[in-house]
Amino acid sequence: MTVSKSADVGVAKPARSSRKENGEAAGESAALQLGELSELLGYSLKRAQLRVFEDFLKCVAPLQLTPAQFSVLLLLERNPGRNQTEIANTLGILRPNFVSMLDGLESRDLCTRMRSTNDRRSHILVLTEKGRAVLARAKKLVATRHEARLNELLGPANRAALLDMLAKIAREF
Amino acid sequence: MTVSKSADVGVAKPARSSRKENGEAAGESAALQLGELSELLGYSLKRAQLRVFEDFLKCVAPLQLTPAQFSVLLLLERNPGRNQTEIANTLGILRPNFVSMLDGLESRDLCTRMRSTNDRRSHILVLTEKGRAVLARAKKLVATRHEARLNELLGPANRAALLDMLAKIAREF
DNA sequence: AGATAATTGTTATCCAATATATCAAAAGCC
DNA sequence: GGCTTTTGATATATTGGATAACAATTATCT
Numbered sequence: 001m002t003v004s005k006s007a008d009v010g011v012a013k014p015a016r017s018s019r020k021e022n023g024e025a026a027g028e029s030a031a032l033q034l035g036e037l038s039e040l041l042g043y044s045l046k047r048a049q050l051r052v053f054e055d056f057l058k059c060v061a062p063l064q065l066t067p068a069q070f071s072v073l074l075l076l077e078r079n080p081g082r083n084q085t086e087i088a089n090t091l092g093i094l095r096p097n098f099v100s101m102l103d104g105l106e107s108r109d110l111c112t113r114m115r116s117t118n119d120r121r122s123h124i125l126v127l128t129e130k131g132r133a134v135l136a137r138a139k140k141l142v143a144t145r146h147e148a149r150l151n152e153l154l155g156p157a158n159r160a161a162l163l164d165m166l167a168k169i170a171r172e173f
Numbered sequence: 174m175t176v177s178k179s180a181d182v183g184v185a186k187p188a189r190s191s192r193k194e195n196g197e198a199a200g201e202s203a204a205l206q207l208g209e210l211s212e213l214l215g216y217s218l219k220r221a222q223l224r225v226f227e228d229f230l231k232c233v234a235p236l237q238l239t240p241a242q243f244s245v246l247l248l249l250e251r252n253p254g255r256n257q258t259e260i261a262n263t264l265g266i267l268r269p270n271f272v273s274m275l276d277g278l279e280s281r282d283l284c285t286r287m288r289s290t291n292d293r294r295s296h297i298l299v300l301t302e303k304g305r306a307v308l309a310r311a312k313k314l315v316a317t318r319h320e321a322r323l324n325e326l327l328g329p330a331n332r333a334a335l336l337d338m339l340a341k342i343a344r345e346f
Numbered sequence: 347a348g349a350t351a352a353t354t355g356t357t358a359t360c361c362a363a364t365a366t367a368t369c370a371a372a373a374g375c376c
Numbered sequence: 377g378g379c380t381t382t383t384g385a386t387a388t389a390t391t392g393g394a395t396a397a398c399a400a401t402t403a404t405c406t
Contacts (some may be wrong), residue, residue: 004202004345017185020183025197030249031211032251032252032255032259032263033251033252034248034251034263035247035248035250035251035252036247036251036312037244037248037251038336038340039249039320039336040186040244040315040320041225041320041323041332041335041336041339042222042225042226042240043240043244044336044339044343045218045222045225045339046222046226046240047221047265047343048218048338048339048340048342048343048346049215049218049219050265050343051342051343052214052215052218052270052298052342052346053215055346056215056284066365067215067216067219069218071210071213074208074209074210074226075205075210077208078206078207078208078209079205079206081207082205083383083384084383084384085323085382085383085384086205087205090205092220092223094364094365094366095383095385096364096365096366096367096384096386096387097363097364097365098384099234099384099386101383110315111385118217119372119373119382119383119389120371120372120373121371121372121373121383121384122372122382122384123383123384124384126232129281130225139209139381140349142213145216145389147212147213149346150214150342153341153346154338154341155340158248158338159214159332161331161338162214162222162335162338162339163211163212163214163217165221165327165331165334165335166217166218166220166221167211167217167220167221167325168327169224169225169326169328170221170223171219171226172181172218172326173221173224173225173228173322173323173326241392251373256354256355257354257355257386258353258354258355265394267393267394267395268354268355268356269355269356269357269358269394269395269396270392270393270394271355272357273357286355292353292354292401292402293354293401293402294354294355294399294400294401294402295353295354295355295358295401296354296355
């Protein structure tokens with residue numbers, strides 16, 4: 001039996017049906033067939049990821065945090081005493097790019113660079129008081145607005161299974 | 174009971190452990206704790222997506238096709254007689270950005286823009302012979318190298334469940 | 347029919363994320 | 377003390393994604 005001839009895609013946004021909500025009219029004759037596209041794990045992965053990030057942004061909008069920024073704050077809280085390279089590497093952010101990112105967080109007084117006493121090359125990253133407070137609020141928003149809805153949509157068991165598989169792909173694929 | 178305080182992240186690449194493969198030495202004291210990060214669906218989604226796209230690129234490298242390009246060719250094959258706006262919208266690509274993408278495909282003789290006889294504003298997109306051939310080869314590469322490995326990693330049932338959940342998120346979340 | 351609005355493909359930009367090369371300061375190694 | 381490596385930083389290139397505007401064409405409305 002033909003297994004899966006799927007593949008991958010590059011997606012951007014859900015694509016709003018140009019202005020007419022219900023049926024269709026002018027040039028929009030009928031819905032296109034995704035066909036084998038819907039069997040491509042990469043395609044669905046990307047679309048789901050975009051959707052989830054979009055929702056995250058919306059949920060945390062009051063705190064003006066991007067997913068990337070939130071992940072940095074989370075890592076700093078969990079791993080005190082680390083330097084830029086370590087944090088950046090863990091998140092898969094390149095060091096040069098991490099600099100301006102930290103500039104942004106530091107300018108908002110969410111974290112601070114402290115010169116290490118052992119190694120005066122490196123900067124130890126520490127959450128400020130405000131950083132901890134913002135992170136705490138962000139966690140609540142994410143939990144109650146964002147992840148809760150995902151949990152609701154999928155069900156707890158499925159959500160856990162999904163998370164496991166995604167982690168496995170990231171780790172072992 | 175505390176449900177899920179997870180959230181989202183911005184990830185880039187797996188972050189190779191700066192040159193020493195096995196244990197660790199100089200500044201790299203110990204592995205950082207991901208902590209709540211590993212409970213964030215968005216984080217795992219992004220990392221998995223990057224990993225899958227990376228593998229896709231590698232598998233289809235001989236044909237020099239990106240996931241996005243592959244998805245366009247797939248859509249064209251499945252939906253003949255459509256114009257740029259329709260294809261772009263379906264893939265979530267903005268029309269302005271789709272122009273240069275098509276330029277690329279057309280310059281490689283993979284597809285052609287044909288003026289529509291009904292509506293002389295629009296371009297009907299058609300796969301060329303070469304386009305069909307390349308697409309066919311790409312499908313095989315993707316199926317045998319890429320998706321087959323994913324199938325192997327997750328198992329057919331899990332893979333199907335994963336795909337379902339991702340599609341559900343993209344559709345209903 | 348004629349005026350007005352909408353659609354299509356396109357160009358020109360803009361912004362953000364990502365990637366590489368390079369550098370000075372500081373440590374590590376022989 | 378010299379050579380290499382590491383760290384944070386700067387500059388820069390590339391890419392993906394987003395908006396504004398435009399000419400040509402088509403649709404709509406009166």
